[in-house]
Amino acid sequence: MPWRESAADLDRARAERPIVVPSAFGGLVGIYTPAAPDVPSAGLCAVLLTRPRSHRNRMWVEGARRLAAQGFACFRFDYHGTGDSEGPTGPLDPNRPYRDDIVTVLRVLRAQLGGRRFVLCGACFDARTALSAFADEADAIAGLMFMAAPVVELDTLVRVDADRKDWGHLARSLRNPYNWKSLASAGRWRYMATVIGRVARRSLGAAPAGDPPLGAAFVEHFQALLRSRARALFLYGRDDAEYESFRIAERTAFAKLTPEQRARLEVEVWDGTVHGFLEMKRQRETFERALGWIAALHPARAAAPARTIPGDATPSAVAG
Amino acid sequence: MTTQASVAPLDRAPAPETPFFFPSGDRPLYAVHHAPVAGRANAPVVVHCHSLGVEQVTCYRAEVLCARAAAAAGFPVLRYHARGHGDSAGDFADATLARLIEDALAAAREALRRSGATHVIWLGVRFGALVAASALPLGPPAAGLALWEPVQSPRDYFRAQLRGLLYSQVAEGRKPTETVDDLFARLDRDGAVDVHGYYLHRALADSVRDVTLARRLETWNGPTFLAQIEQRRSLAPAHAALAEALAARGAKVETMRVPEEPGWHMVANPAWTSPELVAATAEWLRAVA
Numbered sequence: 316m317p318w319r320e321s322a323a324d325l326d327r328a329r330a331e332r333p334i335v336v337p338s339a340f341g342g343l344v345g346i347y348t349p350a351a352p353d354v355p356s357a358g359l360c361a362v363l364l365t366r367p368r369s370h371r372n373r374m375w376v377e378g379a380r381r382l383a384a385q386g387f388a389c390f391r392f393d394y395h396g397t398g399d400s401e402g403p404t405g406p407l408d409p410n411r412p413y414r415d416d417i418v419t420v421l422r423v424l425r426a427q428l429g430g431r432r433f434v435l436c437g438a439c440f441d442a443r444t445a446l447s448a449f450a451d452e453a454d455a456i457a458g459l460m461f462m463a464a465p466v467v468e469l470d471t472l473v474r475v476d477a478d479r480k481d482w483g484h485l486a487r488s489l490r491n492p493y494n495w496k497s498l499a500s501a502g503r504w505r506y507m508a509t510v511i512g513r514v515a516r517r518s519l520g521a522a523p524a525g526d527p528p529l530g531a532a533f534v535e536h537f538q539a540l541l542r543s544r545a546r547a548l549f550l551y552g553r554d555d556a557e558y559e560s561f562r563i564a565e566r567t568a569f570a571k572l573t574p575e576q577r578a579r580l581e582v583e584v585w586d587g588t589v590h591g592f593l594e595m596k597r598q599r600e601t602f603e604r605a606l607g608w609i610a611a612l613h614p615a616r617a618a619a620p621a622r623t624i625p626g627d628a629t630p631s632a633v634a635g
Numbered sequence: 636m637t638t639q640a641s642v643a644p645l646d647r648a649p650a651p652e653t654p655f656f657f658p659s660g661d662r663p664l665y666a667v668h669h670a671p672v673a674g675r676a677n678a679p680v681v682v683h684c685h686s687l688g689v690e691q692v693t694c695y696r697a698e699v700l701c702a703r704a705a706a707a708a709g710f711p712v713l714r715y716h717a718r719g720h721g722d723s724a725g726d727f728a729d730a731t732l733a734r735l736i737e738d739a740l741a742a743a744r745e746a747l748r749r750s751g752a753t754h755v756i757w758l759g760v761r762f763g764a765l766v767a768a769s770a771l772p773l774g775p776p777a778a779g780l781a782l783w784e785p786v787q788s789p790r791d792y793f794r795a796q797l798r799g800l801l802y803s804q805v806a807e808g809r810k811p812t813e814t815v816d817d818l819f820a821r822l823d824r825d826g827a828v829d830v831h832g833y834y835l836h837r838a839l840a841d842s843v844r845d846v847t848l849a850r851r852l853e854t855w856n857g858p859t860f861l862a863q864i865e866q867r868r869s870l871a872p873a874h875a876a877l878a879e880a881l882a883a884r885g886a887k888v889e890t891m892r893v894p895e896e897p898g899w900h901m902v903a904n905p906a907w908t909s910p911e912l913v914a915a916t917a918e919w920l921r922a923v924a
């Protein structure tokens with residue numbers, strides 16, 4: 316069902332105020348939602364990342380107001396070159412996250428609004444940008460909600476995703492007129508050539524080449540997360556192309572975690588997809604899981620909340 | 636046709652931009668006031684009426700850059716988020732044409748108050764064109780009307796949305812189990828249909844059942860700019876008919892074609908913008924006032 320604004324949500328909406336964060340690219344425009352004064356404070360500021368800042372179906376607007384009603388201060392903002400913010404616009408690459416933007420925002424929230432501990436939340440590029448903040452501000456981050464982001468370079472992601480396709484998949488694709496139409500794009504030709512090449516090599520019995528490398532930026536920022544004391548939830552859909560890349564991280568970086576690190580980092584993999592938020596039922600499930608996970612970081616929540624893992628989906632691994 | 640000015644996208648605000656909240660009815664709405672660069676006396680204030688639901692998001696950056704271009708040309712601008720949209724309060728489920736008009740009129744009053752202008756130029760984007768056209772005769776004196784790929788018939792607009800939903804299912808290799816008429820029947824029965832992660836609500840559809848843009852502009856004969864954003868070699872019949880009807884009433888009408896098909900329901904990376912459209916809109920503003 317669609318979000319219906321409650322009295323508490325409206326109360327927090329009335330308390331919101333715009334903040335312009337000075338940055339190297341110009342002003343970054345965001346909305347600060349103060350924690351409700353009549354509930355116990357979480358002592359945490361949740362920063363909800365995406366562009367434009369409201370997110371699909373206004374998820375981060377609803378999220379900020381609901382979390383604020385539970386005692387979290389919240390902030391959502393436009394990266395440079397997006398939404399209301401200043402700065403040059405360019406294509407976003409998860410392997411080149413906007414680390415300067417998020418670090419600048421955290422420091423302004425600390426200096427001007429008294430935020431000392433933060434929870435960061437995002438999907439895809441926004442998840443990678445949230446993770447990148449650990450390189451500079453690890454001690455100030457209490458939690459990371461990391462959804463459906465690639466963790467290898469994008470050209471590697473295409474190859475990794477192609478390796479789960481077969482001739483049957485290609486045959487079905489070629490029956491789809493939309494795919495023929497899309498071949499007008501040179502990029503689509505390159506993609507198709509990569510997929511066909513990978514499928515053909517496997518058919519001819521070529522040995523798997525082993526895991527491709529994780530993205531260098533991911534490795535650097537993930538190591539910073541490991542050195543921190545923060546908790547994190549990594550959430551993917553089994554059918555997400557991005558999950559194929561994350562499986563490499565599970566086999567490599569996650570396999571080396573110490574018990575202490577393993578206790579802090581959770582991984583959930585749901586049936587179907589998480590990436591995209593284009594279907595309402597899954598959008599709401601994902602959103603509620605993210606909000607529930609953040610809300611559970613409230614010191615007053617002594618016991619972890621009941622998991623809201625949807626339907627028949629089961630976590631492939633849950634630690635902590 | 637509009638002269639194409641060469642205006643680079645404005646990465647920086649040419650003059651102060653102030654984000655703020657203002658009331659409409661009993662709810663706070665978010666807005667940004669773009670102060671103008673000094674030098675144009677008695678300039679009208681440009682008030683943007685954004686499109687509906689996800690289209691408010693997909694057109695957002697283009698509107699921001701247009702507001703900066705207008706401010707650089709000496710026009711104050713006010714962009715706002717209608718109720719149930721963006722950072723404003725309210726439920727999208729409660730949005731109806733009447734309520735969207737109420738928000739547009741509140742925004743126009745706020746725009747005059749902040750800018751000191753006495754006249755408004757309305758800029759309506761897609762569904763926002765219906766809102767602007769409806770607010771125009773009810774609000775402060777209007778000095779012009781700009782329309783970006785305006786929705787001429789809401790019924791056709793919703794039909795195209797639902798058709799796009801089914802098309803995307805085909806593109807994903809799924810055979811749709813419902814037709815567009817089935818989806819309309821479900822909208823009537825259930826009150827809402829999920830279109831790419833946004834609900835199309837029956838209350839909104841019902842509120843515009845008999846509305847067309849042409850009828851809403853039956854008494855308008857002021858300066859008008861109509862930008863078509865479609866992969867067509869000529870103006871679409873509905874756009875051409877509207878331009879002809881306005882011109883027949885004595886309106887000075889300028890049209891332009893932007894031969895692009897933005898994914899209105901998908902957020903592009905980077906966000907869709909059109910420097911040509913922004914430049915032409917700013918050029919038209921300069922010519923109007």
